[in-house]
Amino acid sequence: MAKRNGRTEHSGAGGETHQIATSDDTTLTTNQGLAISDNQNSLKYGARGPSLLEDQILREKITHFDHERIPERIVHARGSGAHGYFQVYKSLAPITRAAFLQNPREKTRVFVRFSTVAGGAGSIDTARDVRGFAVKFYTSEGNFDLVGNNIPVFFIQDAMKFPDLVHSVKMEPDRGFPQAASAHDTFWDFASLMPETMHMLMWAMSDRAIPRSYRMMEGFGVHTFRLVNAKGKSSFVKFHWRPVAGSVSLVWDEAVKLGGQDFDFHRRDLWDAIASGDYPEYELALQVFDEEAANKLPFDVLDATKLIPEEVVPLQVVGKMTLDRNPDNFFAETEQVAFHPGHVVPGIDFTNDPLLQGRLFSYTDTQLSRLGGANFHEIPINKPVCPFRNFQRDGMRRIEVPKGRVAYEPNSLDPRGPRENPDKGFASFPAEEEGPKLRQRPESFADHYSQARLFWVSMSDPERDHIAGAFTFELGKVETPAIRERMLGHLAVVHPELGKRVADGLGMAPEKLAPARKPQDLPESPTLSLIRKAKPTLAGRKLGILATDGADAGLIAELRKTAEAKGMAVALVAPKIGGIVDGARKKQPADMALASSPSTLFDAVAIVPSASGAKVLATQAAVQDWIRDAFAHLKWIAVAPEGEALIAASGIEPDEGVVSLGSAKATKAFFDGAATHRLWAREPKLRDIA
Secondary structure: OEEEEEEEEEOOOOEEEEEEOOOOOOOOOOOOOOOOOOOOOOEOOOOOEEOOOOOOHHHHHHHHHHHHOOOOOOOOOOOEEEEEEEEEEEOOOOOOHHHHHHOOOOOOOOOOOEEOOOOOOOOOOOOOEEEEEEEEEEEEEEEEEEEEOOOOOOOOOOOHHHHHHHHOOEEEEOEEEEOOOOOOOHHOOOHOOOOOHHHHHHHHHHHHHOOHHHOOOOOEOOOOOOEEOOOOOOOEEEEEEEEOOOEEEEHHHHHHHHOOOHHHHHHHHHHHHHOOOOOEEEOOOEEEEOHHHHHHOOOOOOOOOOOOOOOOOEEEEEEEEEEEEEOOOHHHHOOOOOOOOOOOOOOEOOOHHHHHHHHHHHHHHHHHOOOOOOOOHHHHHOOOOOOOOOOOOOOOOOOOOOOOOOOOOOOOOOOOOOOOOOOOOOOOOOOOOOOOOOEEEEEEEEEEEHHHHHHHOOOOOHHHHHHHHHHHHHHHHHOOHHHHHHHHHHHHOOOOHHHHHHHHHOOOOOOOOOOOOOOOOOOOOHOOOHHHHHOOOOOOOEEEEEOOOOOOOOHHHHHHHHHHOOOOOOEEEOOOOOEEEEOOEEEEEOOEHHHHHOOOHHEEEEEEHHHHHHHHHHHOHHHHHHHHHHHHHHOEEEHHHHHHHHHHOOOOOOOOOEOOOHHHHHHHHHHHHHHHOOOOOHHHHOOOOO
């Protein structure tokens, strides 16, 4: 046995020599021992060209990653689904030949799955996380899957880094925690070493990562795709979903408390809305642009860490999706549904986005493991509604029974069998590519800070407060000082104000970093801010009315009538689930019991006890917490005269958002205020802002 160049040579029984790596060999290799020269970039045909199937290192890495969890999804394990339909507003023939985008009278069936990314199937709904927004269109030309998120950009630029990203944010492998959380060392270590994550981190630390409801959450296709019309003309496109009910989020303390009070808050909200006939609606909007416009942008449209501001390429609203039916069986539908960005129809095509290119391989591969073989397309939730015929045969869990002796093509023994169809079939857009095979990213991908800065300057003051607070909280959970310092250095580059606020919040100085490319000061984009673009509405919101025996029946009726007329759901919360006997001596059933119905479940609350009921409730800590939480979460509170004692007992100092009822004018003021969703002016008075 001899040691040479950091390796031990061992002679085998036949006299052959084997080299065994020793601990001082730090070279990264494949599972076959092949040394890896570049673990950052997939193999492409030119720096901006398509990723190559030849890339055995990418395929091994992604394949291993895809098969790491059985049976739940590796990412997006925690999901909720619903059936519905989509209708285009007018024919989109000028930009695409896709059949489901031609006829405004045609309803295309859909199944939608919303999800969190990092947590397991049993994790909470309200964790700070990216949300999946995946739509399966069952079209006359086959299934089209628009597999997106509630954030328009992503952490990484190349699929080569996806296993590393997810491994970093998942539970740390030696200890198995934290679950469904990014506030730990491994995630921030990875992020701090990957400047391309900076833009996505701004979104993940914003209110976008704690949505109020799936019904009030935007969706994005993330990547740049192609649309191709019947004449073969191509346009670039980015897909957007906009909820008709408006986009709003939770506040952090509210999200944390809901995580303990109702693990299934988002799942329950979606189910209850559909069951009650309050069907969630989303408009599909497109950003359509050509190659010339793309080349004028100060970034590369193939870079998934970048977005196109709506002020630069406006949205075209082209149709609406309505979710009108809950699943019949959660496992058979929501759990077994298999999405894939490669499921497209004629008229929709791909680009050379290296993150998208890797996804086109990964999704089929992971379904093979998760759903037990290649026949997952025969599961009813995945089965196309149009006829499908080919010569694929056998395999695990085969359901269909193909007839005949022929299982190949071309053939002469089955003249009525399926044949290729150049006229109807899918044809890839003949984009011209040139360049050497290499592992490299184009220079146009190198700006990692400008759009992160754009996001920061486009936010409202409350949203900037929340972003700074989120970074302070998350980095405060990091145990390794060097990681915190490195991240503070990045934040100082993103924007000096952000860097200083988080550094002050941690009581630390940042590491000084020199970015590869100095960030640009781009024009503000107000449409990036949820608060700045929010429109007052109460549609789809929920009012909680806290009442006791002897409560004013007329006032309860007035609140309920007004709320329902504005599209709100109303729940009567009583001390006991058996309900109350109101001041008119009529029995009113309770929708919820006080002990199991915290004010976090509602968008606005009304306190309507009797004088004697208020006297009893005023001594109860749970009632005081109910009121304090509503106030702390910036909600509008209506109070009957008899409820003033409860406000006093809770110790809060009333402001304009605490409305004393007693007149039609006061009732109107309450509902007008509640339509703004939260009283942001209250927040600086309640808590320290980073």
